[in-house]
Structure formats: C-alpha cells, structure tokens
Amino acid sequence: MKSCKSQAEESVLMNMSEEVAPPRKNGELEFQEPWERRSFGMTLALYEEKKYSSWEDFRSRLIEEIKGWENSEQKDDSDWNYYERWLSALERLVLETGMLNKRDVDARTNEFLTGKRDEVFY
Known part of the structure; x- marks a missing residue:
C-alpha cells in the first residue's frame, strides 16, 4: 500500500533534529487541533510549490x-504548544519573503477567529 505522505514531508521529517521535530505518538505525527494540522500542511505545501528557497x-x-520561547518568562507556563511556535515561524516566513503582507495575514486570521471562514480555499 502506498503511503499518503508526500516526498517533501518524508524528506523534511527525516532531516529534522530532535530539538525541532514535530510531536509524535506511536511514531505518527500528533495534532491536538485542526489548525495544527493545517499549519503543518501549509508549510509543506509552500515548500513543495517552491514558494521559499529551501527547507x-x-x-x-x-x-x-x-529558542525565543525557551528564553522567555513563558517557559515556566505549562501552556507549551509546539505548533504555536510552528505557526509563528510560518507567519514570519510568509511575511519576510513577501508571500503575504501583515494586513492580509491579520484579515485571514480574523476570518477564522470570528467564524467567517472555517475552511481553506485555494
């Protein structure tokens, strides 16, 4: 049976150091909320589409x-969420590379938070 994982996903996950690798449970990627899976998928999709130059x-x-979280006062907070860090890194990437501007990111975020949008459309 052929795996559902993309070549990019397999390549990326194999080369991630333990300090930044996504959480797993029984060897499978673990997502607690739908937004976590979406942010993971968006990052890989942008990589596959060569929207940024390298992983x-x-x-x-x-x-x-x-590292920023580890060095912050939040480190003592028990609300650590790996995918919040992942999403912050993705947001920085799309802003810093000019894929989207801050206004667009804020508008889309607001649409999800207010329920005006609950699906991702391409």
Missing part, C-alpha cells in the same frame, strides 16, 4: 521561535 528557510525560523 532551511523555515527550519531556522522555527528554531528561533522555539
């Missing part, structure tokens, strides 16, 4: 986000 572009931002 390192995202990975370096993710490492910075995790």
